[in-house]
Amino acid sequence: MSFIFNPLTNWFSKQFFHHRSMAGYFEPVIQIFKPSWRDGYYRANVQSVTYIANKTVSIELKVESRWPTHKAGQHIELTIEINGRLVTRVFTIASSPNQAMHEGVIRLVIKQHDVGAFTPFLSRLTVNSWVNISKPKGTFLLPQSNAVTFFAAGSGITPFIAMLHQALHDEIPPIHLVYYAKPNEHLLVAELASLRNRLANFTFTLLSRSTDGDVAAKLPEFIGSQWLVCGPQDFYKTIKNYADTHQQSIESEHFSLVDLHTQGDEKAHFQVDHGGIKFTADNQQPLLAQFQANKINVPYGCGMGICHQCQCVKKKGVVRDIRNGKLSDYGEELIQLCVSQVVSDVEFKA
Incomplete structure (x- = not known):
């Protein structure tokens, strides 16, 4: 595949077919032989x-x-x-x-x-x-430390489960997991118990706010260890504020809502990432005009949303369709630059 779809054919595809690669142009044909095959x-x-x-x-x-x-x-x-x-x-x-x-x-x-x-x-x-x-992403990894405390809430247990399973094959520091969830809604408890039996340096505590109080009351006893936090935004903020106050080392992977600015009459600015090329865009002008102002070469045609030549893949973030005010989904989606305005930070495929 790499021999057939080389930089020259990809350039040809961008110029004449408005696809970022020749492989993308032939995607429907390739899928006949390889179901769900998609370029990139x-x-x-x-x-x-x-x-x-x-x-x-x-x-x-x-x-x-x-x-x-x-x-x-x-x-x-x-x-x-x-x-x-x-x-x-x-x-x-x-x-x-x-x-x-x-x-x-x-x-x-x-x-x-x-x-x-x-x-x-x-x-x-x-x-x-x-x-x-996609390929694996992120830097939320088990640190080399004398002692580690995991703080998880709800489905925030998942990265820690992966770390603990890998610890069966690697040397690890002493680890204690503080796991918050609603009563009887902790996930993978039997798996945690099995890991505790197999890992001499691992212990865990299951807690619920309704019966055990807020996580803030539990934090003083873990001062001095390396903290890793995964959970909803409020859970993370509580721990982060305490850590900052007490100069406590902390790493996090937290869930948060996209910061949207949906009032079109109030100017706001967001970061746009186009395949690693970054610039600041406002929520007043169409994205196509702002790409051009920043001298980023993208295909375009009519500029009115009719010809679809300025279509591109938004990987993440939210945009507004200026024709009807409809907001896009946060995840990956095909959009038209000439009729889209940003309402959050966005990332595009090059």
């Missing part, structure tokens, strides 16, 4: 879809041999087709690099929501169906 992605085959708790699903994926093995704590972008369009979300890998290297399998543990554009559709995945994944 990795394929993964669904091995199992199992409900492990109320509204929580465990998905095992067989990855391509060319997929670069992750490090424990990293995440991937998972892309599935929903009602004819590709939708992407980010999830932490909840299995060890050792399993990926020897079995070619990774696991995702995902909390489903009753409404939404992604997780309600995970139940439609079937064994031997195909999805797309």
Whole structure:
């Protein structure tokens, strides 16, 4: 494939077919022979879809041999087709690099929501169906330290599960996990118990705010260890504020809502990342005009949303369609630059 689709053919594709690569232009043909093959992605085959708790699903994926093995704590972008369009979300890998290297399998543990554009559709995945994944990303990794404290809330347990499974094969410092969830809603408890039995340096405590109080009251006893935090924004902020006050070392992977600015009459600025080229854009002008002002060469035609020549792939972030005010999804989506304005930080494929 790399021999056929070289830089010269990719340049030709951008100039005449408005695709970033010739492979992307021939994508529908390639998919006849390789289902779900997409330019710039990795394929993964669904091995199992199992409900492990109320509204929580465990998905095992067989990855391509060319997929670069992750490090424990990293995440991937998972892309599935929903009602004819590709939708992407980010999830932490909840299995060890050792399993990926020897079995070619990774696991995702995902909390489903009753409404939404992604997780309600995970139940439609079937064994031997195909999805797309990105390469592993992120720097939330187990540090080299004398002692480590994990603080997890809800589905924030997933990176720590991966780290603990990898610890079966590596030397680790003493680790204590403080795990908050609603009563009877802690995930993977039997797995944690098994890991505690196999790892001499690992202990954990299961807590609930309703019965054990806020995490802030638990923090003083862990001063001096290296803190790793994964959970919702409020949970993270509580721990971060305490750590800053007490000069405590902390690393985090926290969930937060996208900071949207949807009032079109009030000017705001956001960062745009186009394949590593970054600039600041406002929410008043169409993106195409701001790309051109920053001398970033992108295909375009009519400039009115009719010819679709300025289509590009938004990887993450939210834009507004100036024709109808509709907001895009946060994940990966094909948009038109000439009729889109930013309402959050955005990232595009080059």
